[in-house]
Amino acid sequence: xxxxxxxxxxxxxxxxxxxxxxxxxxxxxxxxxxxxxxxxxxxxxxxxxxxxxxxxxxxxxxxxxxxxxxxxxxxxxxxxxxxxxxxxxxxxxxxxxxxxxxxxxxxxxxxxxxxxxx
Numbered sequence: 001x002x003x004x005x006x007x008x009x010x011x012x013x014x015x016x017x018x019x020x021x022x023x024x025x026x027x028x029x030x031x032x033x034x035x036x037x038x039x040x041x042x043x044x045x046x047x048x049x050x051x052x053x054x055x056x057x058x059x060x061x062x063x064x065x066x067x068x069x070x071x072x073x074x075x076x077x078x079x080x081x082x083x084x085x086x087x088x089x090x091x092x093x094x095x096x097x098x099x100x101x102x103x104x105x106x107x108x109x110x111x112x113x114x115x116x117x118x
Contacts, residue, residue: 043074044077045107047074048083050064052095056093057091060075082096082099083099
């Protein structure tokens, strides 16, 4: 017999699948002007932030709103600079100590620039 919590999970999963594309499209349409003019540093920061937990290429693509080709280019730069590492066995990416330092410095710089503008 199926419990009430299992039924709730099935209903929620069904709704999530049904409305995911609709919500994703409208969310992207709303944020597209902002995403269109991002700097490389902003994209690097988003990817590194996501990679704090071990994540797959797909998860990084979704978090950065990047195509496969674009994500591959950014990930190659991050790996060459030893900010991100790839685990062949688990097929996932994770941030390095150097990446954590870069992310911290980039955040501080963004905060300083925000204070200068305001």
